[in-house]
Structure formats: C-alpha cells, structure tokens
Amino acid sequence: MGLGHLASRALLxxxxxxxxxxxxxLLRRTVxxxxxxxxxxxxxxxxxxxxxxxxxxxVAGARxxxxxxxxxxxxxxxxxxxxxxxxxxxxxxxEVAGVDIPRFCYHDRLSIAGNxxxxxxxxxxxPKPVASCAMPxxxxxxxxxxxxxxxxxxxxxxxxxLMNHPLxxxxxxxxxxxxxxxQSMAFGSDRGRFTETKRSVVDKNLGPLVKTVMTRCIQCTxxxxxxxxxxxxxxxxxxxxxxxxxxxxxxxxxxTSELSGNVIDICPVGALTSKPFAFKARNWxxxxxxxxxxxxxxxxxxxxxxxxxxxxxxxxxxxxxxxxEWISDKTRFFYDGLKRQRLNDPMIRGAxxxxxxxxxxxxxxVVAEVIHQVKPExxxxxxxxxxxxxxxxxxxxxxxxxxxxxIWCEGNGPNPNADLRSGYIMNTSISGLEKAxxxxxxxxxxxxxxxxxxxxxxxxxxxxxxxxxxxxPSADFNYDHEHLGxxxxxxxxxxxxxxxxxxxLSNAKNPVIIIGAGIFGRDDKDAIxxxxxxxxxxxxxxxxxxxxxxxxxLNAAQAASLDLGLVPESEKSIESAKFVYLMGADxxxxxxxxxxxxxxxxxxxxxxxxxxxNVILPASAFSEKEGTYANTEGCAxxxxxxxxxxxxxxxxxxxxxxxxxxxxxxxxxxSLGAIRARIGTVAPNLLQVEEREPAVFSSVSLRPDVKGTIxxxxxxxxxxxxxxxxAISRASKIMAQCSALxxxx
Amino acid sequence: MASSVKYxxxxxxxxxxxxxxRRVFEFFKTACRSxxxxxxxxxxxxxxxxSQLRSTIASEIRKNAHVTNPKVIDMLLFKGTEELNxxxxxxxxxxxxxxxxxxxxxxxxxxxNNDTSDFLQKFYKGNYY
Numbered sequence: 001m002g003l004g005h006l007a008s009r010a011l012l013x014x015x016x017x018x019x020x021x022x023x024x025x026l027l028r029r030t031v032x033x034x035x036x037x038x039x040x041x042x043x044x045x046x047x048x049x050x051x052x053x054x055x056x057x058x059v060a061g062a063r064x065x066x067x068x069x070x071x072x073x074x075x076x077x078x079x080x081x082x083x084x085x086x087x088x089x090x091x092x093x094x095e096v097a098g099v100d101i102p103r104f105c106y107h108d109r110l111s112i113a114g115n116x117x118x119x120x121x122x123x124x125x126x127p128k129p130v131a132s133c134a135m136p137x138x139x140x141x142x143x144x145x146x147x148x149x150x151x152x153x154x155x156x157x158x159x160x161x162l163m164n165h166p167l168x169x170x171x172x173x174x175x176x177x178x179x180x181x182x183q184s185m186a187f188g189s190d191r192g193r194f195t196e197t198k199r200s201v202v203d204k205n206l207g208p209l210v211k212t213v214m215t216r217c218i219q220c221t222x223x224x225x226x227x228x229x230x231x232x233x234x235x236x237x238x239x240x241x242x243x244x245x246x247x248x249x250x251x252x253x254x255x256t257s258e259l260s261g262n263v264i265d266i267c268p269v270g271a272l273t274s275k276p277f278a279f280k281a282r283n284w285x286x287x288x289x290x291x292x293x294x295x296x297x298x299x300x301x302x303x304x305x306x307x308x309x310x311x312x313x314x315x316x317x318x319x320x321x322x323x324x325e326w327i328s329d330k331t332r333f334f335y336d337g338l339k340r341q342r343l344n345d346p347m348i349r350g351a352x353x354x355x356x357x358x359x360x361x362x363x364x365x366v367v368a369e370v371i372h373q374v375k376p377e378x379x380x381x382x383x384x385x386x387x388x389x390x391x392x393x394x395x396x397x398x399x400x401x402x403x404x405x406x407i408w409c410e411g412n413g414p415n416p417n418a419d420l421r422s423g424y425i426m427n428t429s430i431s432g433l434e435k436a437x438x439x440x441x442x443x444x445x446x447x448x449x450x451x452x453x454x455x456x457x458x459x460x461x462x463x464x465x466x467x468x469x470x471x472x473p474s475a476d477f478n479y480d481h482e483h484l485g486x487x488x489x490x491x492x493x494x495x496x497x498x499x500x501x502x503x504x505l506s507n508a509k510n511p512v513i514i515i516g517a518g519i520f521g522r523d524d525k526d527a528i529x530x531x532x533x534x535x536x537x538x539x540x541x542x543x544x545x546x547x548x549x550x551x552x553x554l555n556a557a558q559a560a561s562l563d564l565g566l567v568p569e570s571e572k573s574i575e576s577a578k579f580v581y582l583m584g585a586d587x588x589x590x591x592x593x594x595x596x597x598x599x600x601x602x603x604x605x606x607x608x609x610x611x612x613x614n615v616i617l618p619a620s621a622f623s624e625k626e627g628t629y630a631n632t633e634g635c636a637x638x639x640x641x642x643x644x645x646x647x648x649x650x651x652x653x654x655x656x657x658x659x660x661x662x663x664x665x666x667x668x669x670x671s672l673g674a675i676r677a678r679i680g681t682v683a684p685n686l687l688q689v690e691e692r693e694p695a696v697f698s699s700v701s702l703r704p705d706v707k708g709t710i711x712x713x714x715x716x717x718x719x720x721x722x723x724x725x726x727a728i729s730r731a732s733k734i735m736a737q738c739s740a741l742x743x744x745x
Numbered sequence: 746m747a748s749s750v751k752y753x754x755x756x757x758x759x760x761x762x763x764x765x766x767r768r769v770f771e772f773f774k775t776a777c778r779s780x781x782x783x784x785x786x787x788x789x790x791x792x793x794x795x796s797q798l799r800s801t802i803a804s805e806i807r808k809n810a811h812v813t814n815p816k817v818i819d820m821l822l823f824k825g826t827e828e829l830n831x832x833x834x835x836x837x838x839x840x841x842x843x844x845x846x847x848x849x850x851x852x853x854x855x856x857x858n859n860d861t862s863d864f865l866q867k868f869y870k871g872n873y874y
Contacts, residue, residue: 360869620872650872658868661861670864 056080056098064096073139078146090132090143091119099145102154102183104161104268105220106133109324110229116161116220118183120153121145129153151187158188161218164199164243165269172216174270176283180218201246207254208737209261209333211278217271219245223263230326231257232458232478247271256742257478258451258722261332265316265325276333276734277313281305286312289642292629293331294386294556294622295729297517298430298452299631300327304335304623304642311335311623311643321431321692322631328451329738330722330729335623337732341606343618344647355616360648360658367615368663370598371579376403380577383409383566384584384603385555385726388627388639389686390675391619391652392561394667395583397678398656401665406573409561410585411554413520414571417529418562420703421685422695425559425634426453427547428512429692434460436548438508439468440501442491442532443715444516444552445475448722450632453552454478467508469501472516472715487714488528495534505539512548513541517558518718523711530706542698549698552632554718555726556622559630563683582609583652584619586727602655604646605727617659618649621728625651626672628679628686635692636685758819765818769806772822772829776802779833786835787842801846 058064064084066072071086077097084093089112094101104116114134121132124142129149137143144150162184169175201214219238224247227236235255239246249255255263263272286305293300293314301317314335316327346363347355358366371379381399383392392409399407408416417423428436433456446454460466461479468481471490484490484501493499497506505511513536519525533549535541541548553559574580575592582588584603590612593599601613604621624645630636645651650658653675660667669675679686685693723739724730759765780795789798809821831837867874 645872650868654868654872658865661865666862670862 058098059095059100062092062095073137075137075139075141075143077143079142084137088137090121090123090130090135090137090141093137093141094121094132094143094145101132101145102187103133104179104183104218105222107222107225107266110222110225110266113221113225116218117157118154118161118187120150120157122147122149154187155189158184159192159194162188162192163194164215165218166198166215168216172213172270173211173273173278174216174267178270179268199243204248205252205254206249206272207256207260208734208741209275209329210255210264211273211275213271213273214246214248215271216269217247218269219247220268221247222266222268223247223272226263226266227255227257227260229462230262230455230458231259233257236263254742258328258330258447259326259455261329262316262326274313274333276336281307281312287642288315289640290317291623291639291642292637293327294629294639295330295334295726296328296450296452297553297555297558297632298322298450299556299629299635299637300331300452301637302327302331306623306642309643311338321429322633322635323452324455326452326455330451330725330735333734333738334723334729334732336734337605337728337730338621338623340733341727341731342621342646342649343604343606343610343616344649345618346648347616349614360650363615363617364659364662367600367617367659371402371663374578374598377406377573378576378578379404379406379581380568380573380579381407381581382583382585382588383407383557383561384582384586384609385409385411385557386584386622386728387557387561388622388625388629388652389560389564389636389679389683390627390672391583391656392557392564392566393675393679393682394653394656394660394669395581396564396566397667398660398663398665399581401660401667402663405569406577407566408568409555409557409566410588411517411520411558412561412566413522413525414568415525416520416562416567417526417703418565418567420695420697421563421634422547422549422698423529423703424551424553424562425695426514426550426552426632427695427698428550429633429694430456433457433512434463435546436460436508436510436512437464437466438505438511439466440494440505440511440513440535441468441470441472441481442513442515442528443472443519444514445472445717445719446514446552447476447478448717448719449516449518449554450552451722453632467501467504469504473717475717487712488524488531488710489712491528491531491535492710495531495538497538502539505535505541508539510546510548511539511541512550514550514552516552516715516718517554518716522713524708526706527708527710530703531710533703547694547698556629556631559632559634560628560636560683560686563630563634563686564679565682582613583656584727585609586730602652603727604649605731607727607730617655618647619652619655620645620649624649627652628676628689630686633692634685634695636687636689638689759815762813762815762818765815765822768822769818772825773802773806776825776829779829783832783842787837787839789839789842789847792843793847798846 066085072083073086074081074083075093077094077099080097082093082097084096091101101119103119105113106119112134114131117131119132120129122144123130169181203214204212206212221238224236224238227233235249235253237250239248264274286307289304291302291304293302300323301319303315303317304311305313314332316325318325345357346360348358348363348366350356379399379402381395383395396407430453439457458479469484470481471484473486482501494502513532515532519528536549577593577597580597580599582601586608599613600615601609602617602619604619622639623642625641627639628636657667669678676687719725721739723735729735759768777799780798784790812818
C-alpha cells in the first residue's frame, strides 16, 4: 500500500463528508416515498452547517414554556439559534441560550424598570447597544453579548455606578455576596476617572429589620418595585432626580410590611442589609443548611446559615409551589429566639416549687412512675404547634399503649375533623391559587396567618383582577377586597344566594373559598363548615378538575397531626386529667387543669407551658433535628439539622421512645427510618417528601348532614400579634422589637 | 518517690499464664503505691478518694479479664506501665485525669444495670450516635 493509495482514501472520505452531504442525507431517508417534498429549500436548510458552538445549558436551569406553539420565534445569541415564545425580552432569550447578562435593576418577579443600563448588548442593525431587559426579542434578531461594543458599554456603566458608590466593601455586610462587587470584578475597568468628591445620602430608618446605608444605593429601584408590587405597601419611593435621586419613605415612616425582609435579598448592593445580622458574620464563613420553616403552616423553604453551634441568619430558598423566593419577616428574623430561654437540662420541680436539674435517668424514672399511678383515661397528651410528625406518632403510640386516647395537637379545637383529608388541607394548593378568579375568605386574615399565601392571593388579584370577599372582623388587607360581614350570618346569606357578592362567586370560573383554622375553636364549627360547603356546592367550587374549598391552617404541626389522627376521645378531657404530657404545647389552656395534675413539659423553650410543669424534658428545636412537617396544602417536607442541640437536650421522638421503655411499654422503633415506616402505615402521604399529595375524596360529597345551628358570635381574629405566635418567636428579641414598633395600634 | 517508678524496666516475656498473672498483681500494687503521689501532683483530693482511684485501676485491669494469651497480657502490661509512667511524671494535665479516671470511671459504673436496651443506653449517653 503506497502513499498514493492512502491519499486517495483520505480524499474520498473528505469528499463524502463535504460535498455529497445532501445526497447522502437523501439516501439515508429512502423510506420517504415523496422525494419532491425534500425540495431544494429544505435541503439547503438541512445542509446549512450547524454552528460550531458547544451545546449550551440555559442559565439557572431556565425553562421555556410555549403557551402557543405558533408564537415561537427564533433569535440568534452569539450566533447560537434559540427558539423562544413571542414577547420574551432579549435578556430572557439570552438566558435560554445560556448567556448570563449582567444586570442590577432587572428581576424576574418584578416589573421592568430598565434604569441601571448594565444589561446592554449589541443587536445587529441597531445603531446603539440596547438594554436587553426592556427590549422585546424580535424574530431573527442577532444578539451579540461579548463584542467589544457590549463590553465597552458595560465597562462604562460600571464606571458610572462606581463613581458615587463608596469604597467601603471591607465594612459592608453585603461583601462577598454583592452583585456590584462581582460584576465590577467581571465587567468593570481596572481604574476610574472620577476625581471629584462622591455624593452622600442620608440613611433612612426603615424599622428594626432593615438597615440602610443609602450612600451605597445605585438606584436600581428593585426595593421600590418589590414594596409596591409584591408586598403591597406604598412605603418606598424614589425622591429627586439626577444626582439627587434617593430611595426613601416620603415622610419619616417605618416599613410595616410583613414581607419587608425580602428587600434585603433583592438589593444588589449593600444599601439594604439585615439589621439583626449587621457585622455578625461574613457569608463565606457560614454553613448553609436547606431546611423548612415552622413559624406558620406554609412550610416556606429556607436556608439556615449557621456558624458553629449558632444560627446566624435565615434566607429563603426557591420553591415555586410554596413560597416562590420570598419569606415572611417572622420566618426570616425569629432565629434569635433559638438562643434565648432554652431548656438545656432535665428538671424536676421540688417541694419548694423550684426546678432542680436532674439526670435523664432520674427524670424519666419519675415520669414513668407517675404515669403508672393514674388511670388510663386520666392521661392526656398535647402536641405543640411546632411538633414534627415523628414525635407526634411516637406520642400517640406511647399514650395508646398506656391505654389513653386523649391526645391532640393544639390549635385543632376540641373535636377536629380528621376523617377526610380534604376537610383540613388547602385543596387548591398554594400555587393553584393563581388560577382562581374569585376568593371568599371565611374568618381568616391570611396576611397575618400565612403571609406567603396572602402574597399569592395578592399576586392573583394583581394579575387577573380577581375579586376577594371577606367575612370576619375588620382586618388589614393589601389588595382590594369586599368586607361582606363580621359573623356567620353573611355566610347564610351567601349560601341562600341573597348576598350581592354571590353573583361574583357563582359567575367565577375557578372560585376559591378559604376557611380559617380559627373557626376550629368555635362551638358551631360543624354548622359553619356545612354552610360553607353549601356555598361551595352552589357556586360549583368543587369539580373533578378544580377543588376550590380550602382550609388555611395556622401551625406547622396541624396538618400532620390530623393526618396521623391526633383526635381526642372526649372533649372535656383536660378538666379531669391527672397526667398531662405537653409536647411543646404552650398555648393550651392549663388553667382548667386540676390542682393535683402532674404535668410533663417536653420542649425546647421555657415558655408558657413550663410554668405549670412538674418535670421538664429538654428537646431540640426545628433547626437541630430531622423532622417531617406537612404544610397547609398537605405537602410533606423535612427539616435538616443545621446546628447541634443545646445542652443535654434530645430529639423529641427519642425522648418518648426512651420514656416508653422506662415505663415498660416499649415502642417498637429505634431509628428515624423505623418510625417513618410506622408513619407510613398511618399516613403514607407524609412519606412523599416534597411532593404534594392531593386529597382523594372531597368532603362536600361525603360528609354527613350536620344538625347544629350557626351561632351569632362574629368571627374573631386568631393571630393577635403576627410577630409572636410560638415559643421561638416569643423568645426572640427582634420579634419583640417588631411587635413594639411595627404593629398597627 | 517518682523516680522509683520512672526507671521501671520492661521485663522479658512471661513464660506462662501464671507468671503473667503474677506480673499483673505486681503492676497493680505499683500503681496503688503511686496513688498518693498522683493525688498530690494533680490535686485530686476534693474530687476523688484514694480508694476510688484504686477501684478505677482495678476496673481498668478487669476490663481485660478475658485475655488469656500471656503475650497479649504482656503487651497490655507494657501499655499500662507506660500510662502509669506518664501519669507519675506529670506528663498529663489535671483534666486528663478527671476525664479518664474520675468522671469516665463514674460513667462506666452508671451503666451498671444491663436490663436496658441498646437504644436507652445510647439515649442516656447523648443525642448523637
């Protein structure tokens, strides 16, 4: 074999690859019987060489949703073709193409301002660079993101921004997670030409949560847009023009939104930072743990940032179905309560009424001895509002083995409806609320009961002009609503179709009724639920494709406790109790207890429940244990331990498991896996972590008729103080400041 | 006083189990004789009594009561002599003594009853295991 032969083979190969490609293509598809369909145009399109670019992945996993396939247009980003729906901006097209455009003012969930000019890109046939966040993408647009013009434009914008930005990164709390810092490293110039003095701006007092250093502000107006659009308060605004432009409250005023902490996250610079976190830590020395919030029944996804044994701050985590990327102020700032008032040793109350520290062995022995001295029907167990499903399962199993079935979760009322899951969860799901076009809120003030659900309702009202009707005491809403009445008689009128709001509800395509968990404590609860179900039936709110009858729960433990069947046998059990096991229950009325009752308090905070306790068993808080919580829409999620337990505390389920052994009624599980297997036999939906399992049957069709009559008493407000609802937030100093300064009096 | 233990020689291997046993007793006696020195240099008077320390030594030795191989006994004896030497030379600090022989010893006694389950014993020990 000579050289000539080799060369001819190489030639042959190259010719086959290059020139004869179209024919090769046709040959391959001989199955097609109509070769004329492969006309020259199609062949030419096929033959066009694929751009020699590596396959790109969209920025942050951005996905494109085509509402109408005909509306797809194609644009070219750096020569790479992408298909996007009509109406997307140039910046979004670039994200789909996998190019991250620097930006300060643009935010996915806010309206477009287009005032920072950082997102300038070059578009072919356009005389100037265009601000990509505000420019709609047009078919065939050729976008160039890394040309000299685009780079020069960014460098220029960066220089202007840094002109009036102080050089105080070493003392700035945003340092390390600052967009301005990062982008000036990536796109900025190595020197500036500004020699005059920098401007300075007076700091604003926005309250106890948000610290302002307004000189650092670059006027992106994200915070203003967040406050007006998402939080629904008109507190923040832009004052002045040009170099005198400032962000501020128009008059000396505190920011009184329950979502105000989110402006800290969206601020791209260090102008708005967390006041409690100021100068406490640097973000690179923190350990992030992805966990779940327990301050309300929403189950917001959070990241607990800790340093050593201390929780330093709490940040939101993205979950489109629950909290999007926001969290309420209580969720964000109640963490300092985890350091105060903690119970760290087992204690027994002595004869003199003072607590004495004892060992676990002694404490459990005393409890086990007392529990055997009382009659089984005099044993009562109450799970607290922060309890996880594992410990509630263990408590129920333990008390059942002791012969008692008087066990419930606080907040569920004396006779909860645990039979049908659809009767106590949010059937529409939180993200499903966005499809609704009419709301009826019954005895619930979602703004204080579940701030993230309220944000979702506000989003829907803003987007679709959905109508909101509200029955309950006069309350603060941040969207348009109609106050239909204060008591249940308004519901009767609606059920009979006499009320003017009824036509709005019945004409709605996807009506939603939200019943507050506050009515669980009422005597006429069943009658109210029945009349609400009648309304739901009349307005066709419960259909196979849409379930608009919801209950909005108050506490993190509520849904799981009802799933597990924590229903007391008798309603008056607390009056005759001789042995009470409070598992973190602080809001149960213990005044009605007999004097000689023996109270065991198992929990992490020295709160209300401890005053009456005879024995204290220290347990771990939600940031220290692994526990399953079901939120108000029935989605089970687990917390992850971020910090070690305090002192000699133990996990809740372990305490009950150990106590059961000391008491001689051994529970058959030794590990979290085993106890979850036990939960799976009672409520399998609690094992479907991070996946919402909808209720199968609707309570409307299955519930028996109720004979009770509706009372005259108006609905009360359940949450008196948004900032202090549970043991942790009551121990928090920041929450105390908030309730002193921010609550509307 | 300290010098008497300082130059302890490691003897040649024990020929039989009986010889090893005799050596263990000798070691126990040596250790017991150095207790007053230990009490003095680590200031243990207010936390532990000499008799408690003696029973600690005994229980440390009894931990290996199941060993029957003279070679292994010799090795354990060597390690014990070494430890005793370090203690008497003041190579340790007070908290080492407290942790290993005063508090740790009490914990061992605490677990005396064996009718509790594995779970409960771990539970008493701590939250993490």
